[in-house]
């Protein structure tokens with residue numbers, strides 16, 4: 001009997017240590033971690049630069065609240081704004097909270113225009129987190145089951161369809177913002193067409209609405225750019241970050257541009273833990289390490305190596321619907337549900353997960369060697385072949 005609530009079910013593995021892309025369970029068995037704590041451990045486990053920064057800060061000042069100035073928070077905001085081309089940052093503790101901040105900015109933007117009930121356009125297949133507003137913005141009906149009443153004010157349209165967004169503006173008054181993932185993660189590693197974000201940018205401009213990108217999973221270099229929108233000629237009004245930002249130290253950020261960045265004023269939003277010295281020290285170490293090692297380019301290179309590898313090894317395998325990726329977000333979609341693959345992989349010493357029921361999802365760290373990347377390709381391909389009986 002456990003005193004933990006059952007929302008995660010019974011985990012089949014218990015991990016106790018990690019080093020780079022490798023983790024060890026309580027029986028001493030070693031696994032190659034191709035999931036990286038679900039897109040969090042982008043520098044692998046126990047990265048020395050992050051560990052050192054956290055230890056040093058823990059011995060100096062862990063927390064002081066946002067009643068007082070936090071130099072590392074200012075430095076992190078400077079850094080994120082320089083990298084993103086946006087102007088100001090708000091820090092919180094998770095992806096859901098970063099999206100809550102974005103949703104509140106959209107409400108302020110709408111209310112400023114005199115909208116009685118400002119609306120936000122969101123996508124089918126979207127995942128934005130588990131707090132009530134972020135959950136309401138999320139697409140998956142199963143995640144929302146039993147939690148009514150949800151938060152009002154969201155209009156849902158198909159993903160990767162700019163015309164549907166345009167139509168939603170035509171059909172609805174008082175639309176204040178569009179909230180979208182540049183690549184859908186939980187939705188199944190869905191990579192939209194080139195210029196999708198550019199088209200959304202133009203539609204938002206025509207309607208004085210905010211373009212808000214949920215880069216909680218795609219951000220901090222994972223896709224092969226610091227932020228996925230940097231592959232397109234498009235600057236959003238709001239970007240949300242979390243997952244990889246602290247490499248495991250909980251931190252989220254909502255970054256905004258221009259007038260949008262001025263919407264929060266003293267008293268309008270806040271967080272007790274958000275952006276505390278410990279979390280900011282970790283995030284600064286993450287960003288500096290990525291910069292010093294040019295890991296963003298490496299993420300692109302590794303992503304291409306993985307996808308090319310899978311296309312080769314799975315070329316003659318029937319039952320594969322699609323192999324796709326954007327940097328270190330890789331999805332292999334099967335023609336059938338494949339949840340059992342998680343357990344088969346663990347037996348073989350590999351951590352993966354399944355998104356949208358039928359897509360093997362890999363979110364490995366950017367510190368992989370070529371050999372380790374090839375090992376992931378070989379192991380995953382062998383498992384898929386075994387599973388499909390091919």
Ligand SMILES: *Cc1c(COP(=O)(O)O)cnc(C)c1O
Pocket residue numbers: 093094095096097099127128129130181185186214215216217218242243
């Ligand atoms: C994981 C995720 C979230 C939620 O982040 P939490 O830290 O779990 O609240 C939001 N959006 C996207 C795109 C995510 O992948």
